[in-house]
Amino acid sequence: xxxxxxxxxxxxxxxxxxxxxxxxxxxxxxxxxxxxxxxxxxxxxxxxxxxxxxxxxxxxxxxxxxxxxxxxxxxxxxxxxxxxxxxxxxxxxxxxxxxxxxxxxxxxxxxxxxx
Amino acid sequence: xxxxxxxxxxxxxxxxxxxxxxxxxxxxxxxxxxxxxxxxxxxxxxxxxxxxxxxxxxxxxxxxxxxxxxxxxxxxxxxxxxxxxxxxxxxxxxxxxxxxxxxxxxxxxxxxxx
Numbered sequence: 667x668x669x670x671x672x673x674x675x676x677x678x679x680x681x682x683x684x685x686x687x688x689x690x691x692x693x694x695x696x697x698x699x700x701x702x703x704x705x706x707x708x709x710x711x712x713x714x715x716x717x718x719x720x721x722x723x724x725x726x727x728x729x730x731x732x733x734x735x736x737x738x739x740x741x742x743x744x745x746x747x748x749x750x751x752x753x754x755x756x757x758x759x760x761x762x763x764x765x766x767x768x769x770x771x772x773x774x775x776x777x778x779x780x781x
Numbered sequence: 782x783x784x785x786x787x788x789x790x791x792x793x794x795x796x797x798x799x800x801x802x803x804x805x806x807x808x809x810x811x812x813x814x815x816x817x818x819x820x821x822x823x824x825x826x827x828x829x830x831x832x833x834x835x836x837x838x839x840x841x842x843x844x845x846x847x848x849x850x851x852x853x854x855x856x857x858x859x860x861x862x863x864x865x866x867x868x869x870x871x872x873x874x875x876x877x878x879x880x881x882x883x884x885x886x887x888x889x890x891x892x893x894x895x
Contacts, residue, residue, distance in 0.1 A: 708885030
């Protein structure tokens with residue numbers, strides 16, 4: 667299993683451009699998450715999905731959109747890039763049987779710079 | 782507000798020392814607590830998950846404990862090695878949250894000197 671994969675690894679955007687960060691998992695996990703990590707800070711949840719066709723906002727959703735058309739894929743869309751979106755973005759997944767057992771697995775991250 | 786705190790932000794120890802990393806959280810009604818390791822420029826690797834009903838979990842030289850009543854968890858690393866140098870993050874999933882959302886601390890950056 668490849669686990670959670672993310673593309674691209676690095677990207678530089680100009681203000682106002684748009685892009686999609688890709689995330690794929692091959693573990694048949696039902697839950698998927700997008701986090702952002704800013705220097706010296708912990709991770710903050712952007713959006714999450716509990717299954718195909720179901721998404722919900724996390725702590726910092728403004729400026730982002732997501733979709734979940736399949737179990738495997740959970741892309742994150744930035745429509746109008748702003749310097750405040752410069753960050754490292756992590757995708758994660760988990761298989762929820764019971765909340766107490768819900769261990770999350772992370773991808774390698776996408777480092778995004780908006781200039 | 783539900784928060785996770787990790788103090789200090791950085792720690793430097795000589796090789797071979799046993800050490801404890803601390804994590805505190807503000808609400809004892811948790812589902813579980815996870816400890817992660819993050820190497821520079823890399824993603825997060827799950828080290829240990831402690832369920833609400835458990836007091837500790839062990840994996841190799843790592844032992845994580847959980848005390849819900851005091852809102853604390855510790856990650857014990859035995860006989861530290863330079864390869865243990867990384868940032869260690871603690872994350873909590875709360876019962877009053879929804880759908881297993883994790884709240885992270887800011888992490889402790891550990892440096893083990895040869």
